[in-house]
Amino acid sequence: MDILNSMIIVAYLLLVSSVTVSSAKVSSVTVSMAVNDSIGMSKSISDDGNDKTIVSKDGVFELGFFSPGSSMKRYLGIWYKKSSMYTVVWVANRDKPIDFVSAGILTLDITGNLILTQNDSVVWSTNSQRQAQNPVAQLMDSGNLVVWNDGGPNSEDILWQSFDYPSDTILPGMKVGWDLKRGLEWRITSWKSPNDPAPGDFSWGLVLNEYPDFYMKGRTRLNRFGPWNGLYFSGFRDQNPSSVYEFTYVTSYDAKFPSNKDEIYYTYTLKNTSILSRVHLDQTGGFHFYIWAEEDQQNWELYEMYSSRDQCDNYGVCGSNSKCLIDESPMCQCLEGFSPKSPQEWDMRNWTKGCVRTKPLTCNDISINDIFVKFVALKVPDTTHTWLDENIGLDECRARCLNNCSCMAFSNSDIRGSGSGCVLWFGDLIDMRQFNTKQTREQDLYIRMANAESQSESKMNIRTIVAITIPTLCGVLLLSVYVVYRIRRNLVEKSMVRDNIEKHVEDLPLFALPTISMATSNFWIENKIGQGGFGPVYKGKLSDGRQIAVKRLSRSSGQGVTEFINEVKLIAKLQHRNLVRLLGCCIQGQEKLLIYEYMANGSLDSFIFDHTKGKLLSWPHRFHIILGIARGLLYLHQDSRLRIIHRDLKASNVLLDDKLNPKISDFGMAKAFGGDQTEGNTNRVVGTYGYMAPEYAVDGLFSVKSDVFSFGILLLEIICGSKNRALSYANNTYNLVGYAWTLWKEGNALQLIDSKIKDSCIDSEVLRCIQVSLVCVQHYPEDRPTMTSVIRMLDSEMELVDPKEPGFFPRKVSNEAANQNEISLNNEISVTSLDGR
Structure with a gap:
């Protein structure tokens, strides 16, 4: 009997084929025997090895049986057929799978209900209570499986539809919310794992x-x-x-x-x-x-x-009666008129207990009315304890709140036009966020305060005014002297920058400062998306709708002007899909700005080093990014007008667009060579420790091979999800390169894989990438490959050379040294003299 069972299992496995999807890996889908687009009472589909399915009229969707990922369980589901990947969008028997011992059968009974059975036992069924007349189950091109009465399709003929019972996917036309008449909730729920749609x-x-x-x-x-x-x-x-x-x-x-x-x-x-x-x-x-x-x-x-988007989006992170400001420190602040309930915990940045009033309300005292303070650009509080009336205006809303001692805030519920409707909040106000930008129409929130708060805020001590005024006048005098000096210096600097740009880059658009100021809402803090050694970077939107990233030279930067000119000269005429595109620049007054295309997904480091966002980059995504970076470097080294060495390639200088395509950015440190020149030296070493090649960090020698070294480090970081810093392994402390080298020699290189992507990895592909990274970080430049060879090694099955010992490989260090190493390997820009690590 055991032998017979084994033969049945083997025969079953030979019937299935492996098809990969984005939300699951479907290991059993065969589509050769589609039964048009519907099931009547005389038809059925079964999982008996013939794999019958139904396909929507235009071939967009398919309904049948499948097994997700490596699972041996069987499910009835709907997937996209029109794409070349069978992507499951709905599952019927999510928490009641069919085993592989016997076939599942889907039928439509006379009552208009779909029934999924195995061995005559009901696994799953629909629950229509309406009177059925010759019902038909039809798969629509919208992805909706609909059971109609004969004569459909009309909405009144629908007995049951899959759109009423979503899985983990919303399709166009699906609803998320409530059918109040039927008491039916449309809610989507994630799968338990890629192998389990429960x-x-x-x-x-x-x-x-x-x-x-x-x-x-x-x-x-x-x-x-x-x-x-x-x-x-x-x-x-x-x-x-x-x-x-x-x-x-x-x-x-x-x-x-x-x-x-x-x-x-x-x-x-x-x-x-x-x-x-x-x-x-x-x-x-x-x-x-x-x-x-x-x-x-x-x-x-x-x-x-x-x-x-950030910590302020986490529900109730600041507790009650407080607001979250992501660009402030601390990010949680009590509302005016409130103070921390537990000052000690608040100082320790534990804000969960929130804030309490500093002065009691005077609700029951008819001689002193409480007041309402208007707050704008707020995410309004949690609405669990609210009251809503769509038929009254703001004045009556205020009166109702004032007359109810439990009412803590009010607002218009609809802000269109001049505003309408009334919503009242009762009890503590939870989960508010302060935004730094304002909309054309705001949902103003009026929060109840004790009348004494307004009186105390309107008083100011005369001595305080005097103490502030005299130093201020002295400061203004000194500032005036300094301003005259700066104006003269800036005029010279501005002339130098403009002359350099006009000399080397004739066709680069020059934007007017008001244009960029308007696009970034006057460099509003909420539009800030990054910060580098050059200065801050802001998100903006031009009047023609184009989104841009604006790099603003920091006025206090010790570097900057040289890097600004350098970046404009080098990148203005570079055109490659894996290099960020410079749209123009602005030189006006004290402002020096670079305007780039906007990268919607930010920098690579914000994904691979983040526990949550890292899960969004599966191995196929990461491998696509690796190849893109390599092709961008190849263009710089070989195919561009000048041979360009980046000198600061790292995860934070790789940006991702809305489709997760990588683009190399930040050419402030780059060097350009003409003709056949391939290397140079400097006594001003710039870049980021942890990514620098040994010969560059120690002797100031740089070449295309120093970029290859940086690429090797970056490749390891993408695979591991860890920065190149101190790691402990087998009682020794290594940096990431040393750790990878040790595991490689021991034959345990797959231990390097980031745990967040193990389920999506192709082991042979990852091992090839690890070997390529170790070849790239070898100690001597002549041992490292060119980027041409790197791409050939990554993108083919050619035999690879064995790597030699990498550069900067610490064999064993003390805890103290490990701590120092971790500091030196942090991703911070360094502009330093000729001193090695």
């Missing part, structure tokens, strides 16, 4: 508070979109219109949708219906908006990601 740890949906709000939930509430105020979600006020899709939020009380009385939901539609799309909630709680635009496309392209 409901996982994360879900996203609409909570029916009096003032409804969208929440992302794990074991607790993780983050909150904020309620809809008629124009935008309170916590996502900066969402830009998309050229690909448009979304709609529908409420049962919105006059814009007079026919809708029974539903509250979010949905999106595509502007170009020829594009395939999906919004996927993964096992880490991250949203991914994917598109498939071309027939010959090989992978889903990541269009947008929706996840916590």
Whole structure:
């Protein structure tokens, strides 16, 4: 009997084929026996080895049985058929899989219910209670599996539809919210793992508070979109219109949708219906908006990601009666009129207990009314304890709040036009965030304060005014002298910069300062997206709709002017898909600005060194990034007009666009050679410790091979998800290079793989990349390959040479030395004299 069972299992395994998808690896899908687009009462599909399926009319979606990843369990699901990757978007029996011993069968009974059985036992079924008349189950080109009465399709003929029971994916036209009439919730829930589609740890949906709000939930509430105020979600006020899709939020009380009385939901539609799309909630709680635009496309392209932007998006991070300001230190601050409930814990940056009033309210004293203080550009508080009336205005709203001692705040619920509706908050105010930019229309929040607060704030001590005024006048006099000096110096500096740029770069657009100032909201702090040795970088939007990144030369920078001119001269005429594109510059007054194309996903280091975001970069993504960086370097070294050595290649200088394509940036430290020159030397060593080649850090010698060394370090970091700093292994302390070299010699190189990507790795591909990285970081430049060879080694099956001992390989160091090493290997820009590590 054991032998017979083994033969059955082997025969079953030979029937299945491996197909990879983005949300799961489907290891068993065969599509050769499709049964048109519907199932009637006389038809069925079964998992008996013939793998019958049904396919939507235009071949967009397919319904059948599959096994995710390495699982041996079988599930009934719907996947995209029109793309070359079978991407599962819906699963029927998520938590009740079918084993492989006997086949599952899907039938439609006379009552209009779909029934999935195995060995005559019901595994899963629909629950339609409506009267059925010759029902038919049809798979639509929208991805919706619909059971109609005979004579459909019309909405009134629908007995049941899969769109009412989402899995981990939102498709165009699907709803997330509530059908109030049926008491039905449309909520999406992540898979438990790539091998198990059972409901996982994360879900996203609409909570029916009096003032409804969208929440992302794990074991607790993780983050909150904020309620809809008629124009935008309170916590996502900066969402830009998309050229690909448009979304709609529908409420049962919105006059814009007079026919809708029974539903509250979010949905999106595509502007170009020829594009395939999906919004996927993964096992880490991250949203991914994917598109498939071309027939010959090989992978889903990541269009947008929706996840916590920063700590201020974490639910209730600052406790009650406080607000979160991400660019302030500390980021949590009590509201005016409140102070920390536990000052000691607050000073230790434990803000969870929040804030309490410094003066009691005077609600019960009719002679002294409380006041309301207006707050603007706030994410309004959690709406769990609210009251809503869409038919009254702000004045009556204020009166109702004032007459209720439990009411702590009020606002218009709809800010369109002159504002309408009333929402009141009761009890503590939780999960507020302060934004630094203002919208054209704001949802102003009025928070109740004790009347004494306004009186105390209006008084000021005369001595304090005098103490401030006299030093200020002295300071103004000194400042005037300094300003005259700076103006003269800046005129000379400005002339030097402009002359250099006009001399070397004739066609580079020069932007006017007001244009850039307007695009970045006058360099508003919330638009700041980075900081380097050059100065801060801001996100902006030009009047023609183009998004830009503006690099602003820090006025206090000891470097900068030389690097500014250098970067303009070198990168202005470089054109390569893996190099960030310079759009222009601005030299006006004291401002020196570089304007680049905007990279939506920021720098590579923000992904690979982050525990949560690192999970979003699977191994295929990382390998794509590795090849892109290599091709960008090859262009600099060999194919550009001048031979360019970057000298500061590192994770933070690799930017990712909206499709996760890598682009090398920051050419302030780069050197250009003409003709056949391939190397040079300097007694001003610049760059980042941890990425510098030995001959450069010690002797100031740089060449294309010093960039290759930096690439090798970066390649290891992408594989490991760790920075090149002190690591402990077998009672010895190594940097990442030494750790990799030791594991390689022991035959344990796969231990280097970042745990966040192990499930998506192809071992042979990763081992090849590790070997290439070790070849790149060899001690002597002549032993290192060129970037031409690197790309050939990465992108083919050629036999690789064995690496020699790498440069800067610490064999064993003390704890004290390890600590020093960790400091020296931090990714900080260093401009230093000719001293080695």
